[in-house]
Amino acid sequence: MSTDSERTREASEVRLGVQRLARRLRAEREPGELTPSRFAVLGRLERDGPATASALASAERVAPQTMARIVQHLLDAGLAERTPDQVDRRATLIRITELGQQRVLADRSRHEAWLAQAMDELTDVERELLVLAARLHDRLAESALD
Template identity: 60%
Template sequence: MSSGEELDHAAVELRNSLMRIARRLRAQRPPGELTLGAMAVLGRLDRDGPATASELAAAERVTPQSMARPVARLVDTGLIERRPDPADGRQTLLHPTERGLEFLRADRERRDVWLARAMATHLNDVERDLLRLTTRLLDRLATAPDEPGPAPSDGATAAPVPPTPPRP
């Protein structure tokens, strides 16, 4: 296997592993709670601050119509609130409420506890050290430019990646 093929294989394994762990983390939410879309909206408002529904839709890569349901659910449950935009009175900004921030904190804590227990139970010291290094790698990849780098040195070319379709 060439070094380019080894990197491709490692990338596939990393992607698959990240997706499996993400599914496991999502599964730690109690049934009947908010949808993943609503949780994503609440998390984004916590991270990025107030936004319009259109801005949230663009950030989450969904249509504005698809954003209406999670926003309405979050408003109805008192986890976010609408406030007039001080810069443009025609706009409404969505803000997380104190209740929403507490809900989000508890959800994150529940998943963090599950992950910490799983790591303590299933990983040895060397594996936990390796995980710390992997976390540093993932942090670097998270801030890497979205544009692909130079073509692999073995002359192979990467297939173009189709655009991500909006989520329903």
């Protein structure tokens, strides 16, 4: 069993590794592409489907005013559009457009190609461990610590 100081050191190592990989993946993005926060919202719309701006703000853990600016940029760029909510006619949903989907898929493909090539340098066991670690990172990201 590890001590508090060992767990803190391990947590620091995991945090640093995740941050460095995230920075490296962002470096694979084409110059002039969307900011990470705009791309995160676009990716969420692609994965989860249409959502209200307030639901997006909550999911991305940003202020509603910040989300309003992000959404407006995506709308202006033709990457998202507003649609009426079929359940609550007073509400408006933000939905990804075909152009937005193309951008997400192109970016995802570029990142996955780089990552697959980088993973070629790993042993089979290291690749299996990395995939397991990714699943654990996802679980940690979804944990409710609020």
